[in-house]
Amino acid sequence: MAETTPTDIHATTTGGHVERVTPRGRYLFVMSLxxxxxxxxxxxxxPLYALRECFHGPHSIVPTPANILGVLSLIFWSLVIVISVKYLVFVLHADNHGEGGILSLTALATPIKPSGKSERRLLIAMGIFGAALLYGDGMITPAISILGAMEGLTVATPLFNSYVVPITIAIIVALFLVQSRGTAGIGKxxxxxxxxxxxxxxALGIMQI
Incomplete structure (x- = not known):
């Protein structure tokens, strides 16, 4: 077995198989962070943008105590289901030798004894379609998130009204420029x-209890 350094996630055996090594200690903390x-x-x-849209806009609801608790309940249970069920039960157990992502999972699914070329083509088409959705989300989400955050400046003072879009564009360009460093660099x-x-x-939530 090849020697595994503290920064390795996997160790390669002599037979070419990949053996998963569980990160521990400081490396586990860095990966979690x-x-x-x-x-x-x-x-x-x-959830912050979702909460705002529930009580703001042409289709908003009246911010009564019952409606506020109802919306917060929907957001809370949605997060619980997405994180506890989707991520912990399904996503973290569906990996290709530790690699995730739609294309990696497609590569894992295609060798599973396809009955014919049509089944293999269907799996590849589904993988490409999922990758297209991922790229679309990767383009839309940063713009919406950053724009929504910058619009918060107008709450403090109306002087930022004309600067919201330019600041948003500058931040998006800067983020995409540094994204070439990889996910690890962004995560740090x-x-x-x-x-x-x-x-x-x-802390703010505890103060309001």
């Missing part, structure tokens, strides 16, 4: 930021 910034950052911020930056964000939300 990076995952917090890459994966759960979007999950932790999206946004992991601590997301951790502080969640800590502030928790």
């Amino acid at each position: 990076a995952a917090l910034g890459v994966v759960y950052g979007d999950i932790g911020t999206s 930056v946004f992991g601590p930021v997301t951790l502080v964000w969640f800590a502030v939300l928790a």
